[in-house]
Amino acid sequence: ELLPLLLPDFKPPRGAKGENQICLDIAMFLREQSLTNEKFPYVWFHVPNQFSGTYKGMFGAMLSWMGRIAGVPDYVFMGKGQCFFIEVKTARGSQSEHQKLFQKWCESKEVPYYVCRSLDDVRNVLNESKKNAESLKLPSI
Numbered sequence: 001e002l003l004p005l006l007l008p009d010f011k012p013p014r015g016a017k018g019e020n021q022i023c024l025d026i027a028m029f030l031r032e033q034s035l036t037n038e039k040f041p042y043v044w045f046h047v048p049n050q051f052s053g054t055y056k057g058m059f060g061a062m063l064s065w066m067g068r069i070a071g072v073p074d075y076v077f078m079g080k081g082q083c084f085f086i087e088v089k090t091a092r093g094s095q096s097e098h099q100k101l102f103q104k105w106c107e108s109k110e111v112p113y114y115v116c117r118s119l120d121d122v123r124n125v126l127n128e129s130k131k132n133a134e135s136l137k138l139p140s141i
Contacts, residue, residue, distance in 0.1 A: 006031045018090050023074060025119045026088065041079040041130055047072050071098030073113065077126075082133050084112035086125060091117050 016024050023046065033040040049072060073085035085106060087099060095103070095115065106113040112129070116122045 002035055006034055019088055019093060022088050022090065022118065026075070026116075026122050029119055029122070041133060042077045042082075042126070043079070044075060044077045046075055049074065069102070071096060071100075071102035073099070073102065075122075077129070079129075079133055082129060084114065084125075084129060086122060087113070087115045089115055089117055093117070 012024065012028075027046060030044055034042075034044070073087040075086040075088070077084050077086070087095065087103070089095070103113045103115075114121075114125045116125060
């Protein structure tokens with residue numbers, strides 16, 4: 001029943017490089033986990049930051065006033081009693097000043113924020129976050 005939400009009804013793009021290719025690999029892994037692993041504990045989504053600076057004029061102003069924030073990480077994960085962010089970078093990529101500021105904001109609120117440079121990094125973060133969630137012993141609502 002999640003298939004229509006998680007799988008686009010068109011072919012995946014070809015020729016992606018760098019950060020875009022890493023994000024495509026991450027998304028395919030997350031789709032697979034969400035669709036086949038009943039114990040995968042997260043609701044997740046990608047924030048399309050690539051378009052955040054392309055809207056000028058009134059529409060851009062509207063987006064900003066509606067809550068568009070520069071530096072928001074690429075992925076948001078939510079699970080029982082958990083929320084965390086993942087920013088994707090290539091092996092040599094570095095965060096923008098806005099991304100660094102957003103990370104500091106997260107840290108000030110004790111919201112986990114990770115910079116991942118590969119699918120393996122994401123898998124490690126998910127495994128650690130799952131272990132942390134299991135140790136929280138949160139009551140059901």
